[in-house]
Amino acid sequence: MxxxxxxxxxxxxxxxxxxxxxxxxxxxxxxxxxxxxxxxxxxxxxxxxxxxxxxxxxxxxxxxxxxxxxxxxxxxxxxxxxxxxLNLAPQVESLRYVGNGLQLTIADVVTEAHDTHHPLASGMYYEEQKEAAKIRATDFIDHRIPKFMRYFERVLKQNPAGDGHMVGDTLTYVDLSMFQLIDGLHYAFPRAMKHFGQHYPRLAALHDAVLKRPNIAAYLASGRRLSYNETGIFRHYPELDKDAR
CATH class of the missing domain: 3.40.30.10 (Glutaredoxin)
Known part of the structure; x- marks a missing residue:
């Protein structure tokens, strides 16, 4: 169906x-x-x-x-x-809850990324809250991105199964979602993410590995994949971007 x-x-x-x-x-x-x-x-x-x-x-x-x-x-x-x-969950049932927890943590980052350009109210235009957005974006770049990414990098490192996956020993939806999170942050904050691979090599490798998967590569090259734009969650406003500490 x-x-x-x-x-x-x-x-x-x-x-x-x-x-x-x-x-x-x-x-x-x-x-x-x-x-x-x-x-x-x-x-x-x-x-x-x-x-x-x-x-x-x-x-x-x-x-x-x-x-x-x-x-x-x-x-x-x-x-x-x-x-x-879809055969995109860990085979071990207990690890499915681990994967769900990681996905919920990814959702936390996504919410914080959204709030960099809408820190006061979702019903207000970005142009009505630009000064607050600068403060929120600076904190997000300097403190929140590193805090989350250090955690996710550690999860990759400490996964007993290894193999460069977030949970278990095969590709899951969590790996795909981590790709999308990293990809979106690269679009929104290219200056802040410029040295991402140096700081978080395992996460960068995961992102690149997903990018090369045949079905994902075909999707990204198709008309089904919508482009990033300034009406979505990940928005690139140059005035909110800065070099990471």
Whole structure:
């Protein structure tokens, strides 16, 4: 059965973490919001699910995934559900919870990256909070990126299975999500990330290894991969970027 992925059209956003898993597994899926309204798709169809008065557990916001009659919301929860189905979860059941914990930590970084350009309120334009954004971005670059990345680098180093994976001894959705996090930070803060590979060689190697995977490489070169832009989570505002300490 075809999976239905619901996320805003024109944005990588949090939906991209789910897309990467679906693309790596070559799963059959459709992007509902990017579809034609004549086919019952489009943004209105996505909003209709969220505003539904008949769905027993309507999702609060995208991304969410429909698999038959089941709707799964929240990025980490979607990947926790999809991982075993797509052969992108650890084979050892206990490690699946470890992977979920790592995914939730990645989600924490994503939220903080978003808040560098919207530190006061999501409903305000960036231009209305630029001064606060400079303060938040400086702290993010000087303190938060190093704190998170030192942790993730240590996880790679201390993984008993080794092999350059975040959890277990095979590729999982956590590796794909780490790729997307690092890639997004490179776009948003190229000056701050300039020496990333020197400071975090294992993370840099993981990023490059995912980049070279055939299914991921084909996806990144296709029209299905949306470009980074200044309406998504990872935004490049030169005035917020600076050299890392």
């Amino acid at each position: 075809t999976y239905q992925l619901y996320y805003w059209d024109g944005l990588q956003g949090r939906g991209e973490f789910v897309r990467l898993a679906l693309e790596e597994a070559r799963a059959d899926y459709v992007e509902v919001a990017r579809g034609d309204e004549q086919d019952g798709l489009g943004t209105a169809a996505m909003i209709g699910v969220m505003d539904s008065r008949t769905e027993p557990y309507p999702p609060f916001a995208p991304p969410f995934l429909r698999d038959g009659d089941l709707i799964v919301s929240q990025t980490a929860n979607i990947l926790f559900y999809l991982g075993p189905k």
